Structures are given as C-alpha cells and as structure tokens.
Amino acid sequence: MSSEATHQARPQQQRAARTRMQILEAAAAAFAAHGYDGVSLNEVIRRSGLTKGAFYHHFASRDELALATFRYKQQQLIEQMAQAVDLDMPPLERLAALLRRRARLLTRDRSLFVVVRLGIELSMRHGPGSEYATFTDLPLQLFGDIVREGQARGEIRADLKPRPTAETIFAGVLGIDQAALLTPNQRDLPRRTDWLLDVLVRGLATPTTEEAS
C-alpha cells in the first residue's frame, strides 16, 4: 500500500470503528431489554440509521452481532469494575470491591446488564468449544490473578488451586446474576453480592488465630 493510500485509510478506519461502536451500543440496549429472541436485526439496523448494506459490512447476522455486543459490554464492565480498586488494596479486599462495584454497575446501567442476560443465552446457544466459550477467560483471569497474588501474600489459603478457585468465584457471581433475573429490575444484586462475599471471603482466607478464638 502506498503512503498516500494509508493516509486515506485512516479516517475511514476511524469512521468504521465509530460506526461499529454506535451499532454495538444500540444492540446492547435492545438485547438488554428484549433478550436474544426478542431482538429483530431489522429494528437494530433501522435504529442505527445505516443502510442494510452498510450494516451487513459490520455484522452479517444476529448471532454475530450478539457475540460482538456481549464481548464489547463485557470488556466495558470489567474496565469500569477496575476503576473501583487500586493495586495497593489487599487481594481479598480488592475482590470484594470489584464484586460490589460490579453489582452497582449492573443495577444502574441497563445496557451493561446485557452481559448477564445475553451471557446466559449465548451459553445455551453456543456451548462447548464455541468462540463464546472462550469469553469466560476474561473474568477467570481476573479472579485467578487475585487468588495467586493473595496466596503469594499469605492472605489466601495455600491449599487452593488458582484456576479452579477462580471458577468457583465466577460460579458464585453467575449464580447471583441468575437469581437476580427473578427479582424486579435486578435491584437486589448488591445485597446478594454482600451475602456471597460473606461466605466467599471466609472460604478463601487463610485462617487467623484471632478468628478461631
């Protein structure tokens, strides 16, 4: 590619990335409100203001759009969770801060809740070996790193294996998410998170002499 062509491509690429993000925001709102089956691709296209041709250039099917929407909002959620903590916090305290922040974000920002609802639907639709199945690596790495660091600092039980323990933490989170689907507006996620942390933190922590007295 000539230097001139590269110069022309840049604004085009930026425009394409901006369009993609607008589509994903519109799709997130739609999937969060109506679920996978309730979203019509034509409706998302109409709201995006794009022609069908321009839209299909970005996403060829509802399934592709749903996967990209999940991934986009999952990354956004994890980035926003990270703003609640700094790396000086002891690992178990950081875990608690991350999960509490997660609950508040999901309760306040309806478009982030797509991570819960679409996540469950994609789990059932895609299953083992799918691209979607690899998306759970992101939270599992986050929790696995906390476990490893907690163990290095003697704060988390040395007998726990980091990856299985990350799976258990993530299971607790997925479970309260699912329970929250049965409560109006998922309002009790912060409360359920506190209940989970009450058992989880004690279950992970290295026992201290004071505790046992």
Added chain:
Amino acid sequence: MSSEATHQARPQQQRAARTRMQILEAAAAAFAAHGYDGVSLNEVIRRSGLTKGAFYHHFASRDELALATFRYKQQQLIEQMAQAVDLDMPPLERLAALLRRRARLLTRDRSLFVVVRLGIELSMRHGPGSEYATFTDLPLQLFGDIVREGQARGEIRADLKPRPTAETIFAGVLGIDQAALLTPNQRDLPRRTDWLLDVLVRGLATPTTEEAS
C-alpha cells in the same frame, strides 16, 4: 358426590395421573435435548400417543408443559439427592453429600438435566413474581434447613443469616450449572462441585482452633 361416583372416579384419576407422568417424562427428554425453543408441542403430543384433545386436557400450552416438567424433575432430583444422606450426618457433611450426589445425578441422567437448562430458560421467560419464581423455594428451604441445623449444633457460623446463606449456596450451584453448559456433556459438574465445596464448607464452618494453628 355419591359413594358410587367416588368409586368410579378413582381408577380414572389414577389413569389420568399415569398419563400425566408419561407426558412429563417424554417432555423432559425433549426439553433436555432441545431446550424450550427447540421443542415442538406437536412432537411431544405425537410421542405421547394421545389425541390432541386428550393431551390438551392435561396441558394447554408449551409454557404450561415446560413449567410442569421443570417442577416434576426438580422434585425428582431433590428426592434422589436425599437418598444419598441420612439425618445423622453432620449438616456440612450432609450438604457436601447432597451436592456431590446432585452432580452425579445430573451427569448420568440426561432427563434430570432439564432442571438446569429449562430452569435457566424459565428464569428469563417468566421473571419476577411468576409461578416459576416460587419454584426456587424448594432448594432454598433444603439449604436453609441445613444452615439452621448447623448453627444449632455449633458447626456453622452463628453470624450468618440462614435464608441469605441458603441463597448463596444456591447461587454457587446455579453458577456451576451454567458453567457446565459450556463443557461437553456437562461432564465436569462433579469436579466443579468439589471446587465449590472446598471454598463453601470453609466459608460456612465455625472456625476451630486446630484450623488456625
């Protein structure tokens, strides 16, 4: 109703109950294999060997059938879990035995797995205030009773509230179920159950001096 009418009604009621059970078994196999959306009511009717009229006498819609199938298999699962324990077992040991048994049952009996798959689908379809939402009372009572008994025996932390703690135990179970959807044939449910119990039992137990040494 005259005594004669009662006599005539009994075999009819028994026959109706037997037919209902046959329908529910066929429906459980279908929902477990194909999920809510993948099951055609006509196909279940065909397999039941009943006329449409006779079938609709029992279940008026796919939704009604799905709710009844979930409930029927949920009760069966909990009854079969209970066979793994006796009431002499200390509460935390009983909890572990129940959850390990649950994992084995769900892995071995495909028709019981409908409790996981249909449970998730009904959570999303029915939501807050629905009849389905009340179905979570059964496992929550089971876990709540264990927590209360464990506290009465000094085995489970006195600072935990029974109902919220039952919700947390159930969340862990729901979470590993959902993660198992992403593994082939849900084969790793027993392993995930062990990982969960490793953290859960320590999180619930009253700390002992030995532990802290």
